[in-house]
Amino acid sequence: MITEFTPLTSAFGGALVGLSAVLLMALHGRILGATGIVGGLMRFDNASDWALRAALLLGMLAAPTALLLVTGTGPTIDIPVSTPAILLSGVIVGFGTFFGGGCTSGHGICGNARFSRRSITATISFMVGAFVTVFVIRHVIGA
């Protein structure tokens, strides 16, 4: 499936993501990491931390509706893989981000923006993992 190259729209969306990361640090003093939010919601030792993460998550979940209300069109979400592949992928992503200590947002944006060597290493690792996997699935196995 071909997708349109959208440098300006993507950079604008990225800038909004960056803005949200800066605001979370400025107001709440935290790194914005999706893995940390999900993982933290599965932990119930600190009520105010839990509530903060729940509010962040609710804001994220409200995004498609907000986009629809403002622009008149919802987000494009094309899923070119099977349901078993989605389930397998979810488990592997959850497993990997736990041990890797973060994902595209926490390491890829927040960590790299602080020039953290840990995050730069993590980013290179998950990028390599994804490039190799897509190559193998699409061009070696040929799915």
Place this chain on the structure above:
Amino acid sequence: MKLLTAFLIGLIFGTGILIAGMGNPAKVLNFFDIAGTWDPSLIFVMGGALAVTIPGYLLVLGRPKPLFENGFQLPATKLIDKRLVLGSLTFGVGWGIAGFCPGGALPAMGTGRTEVLLFGVALIAGLLLARLLNRAITRPAGAARTA
């Protein structure tokens, strides 16, 4: 007030992700498919994000403390070990299978699409599985926590 700002920050994040195309697996997978239907857009997502976050963090972290808290919570560990590299590689493999990363999937879950919700359930299962395994192999959890 704290919860309201957190909600709005989540909303900005989610809207940015969706506009950027990070919540669209077809687009994400094409970014990784240089040998096929390559779509380099995601470079611009990261570029746009870092162009704001790098100067933004410089400004914010130069201040004594955040507005609502007594200090900044930054990851304490600087350790670069097998756990970090293999965990991240594993995440990349999963990301390459379906095109969803956690930050892309959470806002997309707001559409209520069954496939995305299933990804969310599987993601939580994977996290909990890793937590159990971690507890079995080590006592102290060495992983840095993010928000």
